[in-house]
Amino acid sequence: MPIEVNGASYETDENGYLVNLEDWSEDVALKLAEGEEVEMGEGEWELVNFLRNYYEEFQIAPAVKVLTKAIAKERGMDKKEASEYLYGMFPKGPALQACKIAGLPKPTGCV
Incomplete structure (x- = not known):
């Protein structure tokens, strides 16, 4: 099910995760956060950036x-x-x- 951001369409899976990690941007993150009813403040961005860095280093989202x-x-x-x-x-x-x-896959071990 695609999401629309700034006139562009981005594909998500049945759980709302981005299909293509390269599609992520801060604007896409804001749209995904809106769908999750999460207001993005400093702490939320800090965690999103931590997760993206972790994924880049280990190629897996942390449980x-x-x-x-x-x-x-x-x-x-x-x-x-x-x-x-x-x-x-x-x-x-x-x-x-x-x-x-953060535009990452669903963490392993999460239901």
């Missing part, structure tokens, strides 16, 4: 446990605080929603 551990370390939080922080921004699942907005 929520890996994501939580990395954010806890980066922000000097314990895992519970990091989890609450992530779910505060992405209440339907930080790995699922943030990866979708």
Whole structure:
């Protein structure tokens, strides 16, 4: 099911993830975030950029446990605080929603 952004059409799969990772842009991310009912603030963009960098390095989107551990370390939080922080921004699942907005494939192990 395609999404329309600035007069261009971008193909998504049945779950709303971009089919072609090269189609991602900040404008596309904003459209995907709108569909997820996520307002993109500084923290959300920080996480999206973290995910894109992680994917570029490892060629895989991190599962929520890996994501939580990395954010806890980066922000000097314990895992519970990091989890609450992530779910505060992405209440339907930080790995699922943030990866979708970041233009990445659905993380392995997520249902």
